[in-house]
Amino acid sequence: MLELDALRFAHPGQDRHYTFTLSLAPGEILGISGTSGAGKSTLLDLIAGFVSPLSGDLTLDGQSLVDVPPEQRPVAILFQADNLFDHLSVDRNLALARPRGRLPQDERDASLEAVGLAGLGHRRAATLSGGQKQRAALARCLLLDRPVLLLDEPFSALDVTTADAMRELVRKLVSARGWHTLLVSHHESDLALADRRLHLEAEQLQPG
Numbered sequence: 001m002l003e004l005d006a007l008r009f010a011h012p013g014q015d016r017h018y019t020f021t022l023s024l025a026p027g028e029i030l031g032i033s034g035t036s037g038a039g040k041s042t043l044l045d046l047i048a049g050f051v052s053p054l055s056g057d058l059t060l061d062g063q064s065l066v067d068v069p070p071e072q073r074p075v076a077i078l079f080q081a082d083n084l085f086d087h088l089s090v091d092r093n094l095a096l097a098r099p100r101g102r103l104p105q106d107e108r109d110a111s112l113e114a115v116g117l118a119g120l121g122h123r124r125a126a127t128l129s130g131g132q133k134q135r136a137a138l139a140r141c142l143l144l145d146r147p148v149l150l151l152d153e154p155f156s157a158l159d160v161t162t163a164d165a166m167r168e169l170v171r172k173l174v175s176a177r178g179w180h181t182l183l184v185s186h187h188e189s190d191l192a193l194a195d196r197r198l199h200l201e202a203e204q205l206q207p208g
Contacts, residue, residue, distance in 0.1 A: 002180040007056035026178035031194030038200035076141040080153040086126035097143035111139040131162035151183040
C-alpha cells in the first residue's frame with residue numbers, strides 16, 4: 001500500500017501550503033485532475049522525491065520514503081514527453097533502466113514485444129513516431145518494474161487511436177505488475193482509465 005499521511009509542502013516564498021492524504025493499493029490507478037495551481041505536479045514531485053515535504057509521511061508497505069533520494073525511490077515516471085535520447089538506439093535507451101546499462105538483450109526484446117515494438121530495438125529513437133516513442137518509454141518503465149508508477153499527461157501528444165492503445169496497454173501492465181499508479185490528466189478519456197479519482201482545487205490551499 002502506498003500512503004501519504006498529511007504530507008505537507010509549500011513553495012519557497014509562498015504563504016499557502018498543500019497537504020495530501022491518500023492511499024493507493026497495488027494494481028490500482030488513481031486519476032488526478034484539478035485546476036491550475038491546485039498541486040497536481042507537486043503531488044507527483046513529492047512522491048518522486050524531487051521536492052521535500054515540510055511534514056507528514058510517505059510510506060510504501062509501511063516503509064517511509066521521505067528521506068530516500070529520488071534515484072533510490074521505487075518510482076518510475078512516464079511523462080507527456082517520452083524523455084528518450086534521440087541519438088541512441090531504442091535498445092540503448094532501454095539499457096539505461098539498469099545500472100551502467102547492463103541489460104541482457106533477451107530482457108530488452110521481451111519488453112519491446114510487451115509494448116508492441118518487437119524488432120525495433122536497433123532503430124534510433126529519433127526515427128520513431130510519437131506513439132512508438134511513448135511505447136518505448138513505457139517499455140523502460142516495464143524494465144524498471146518499480147512498484148510506483150507516475151503518469152503525467154502521458155497520452156496528450158498522441159493521436160486518438162494510438163492513445164486508446166496506450167491506455168489499454170497501461171491498464172494491462174498495471175494489473176499484471178501490481179503497480180501503484182497515479183495518473184495526472186486534464187482529459188476525461190484518460191481519467192476513465194482510473195479506478196478512483198481525486199480532484200484538486202486551488203481554493204483548497206491552506207494558509208501557511
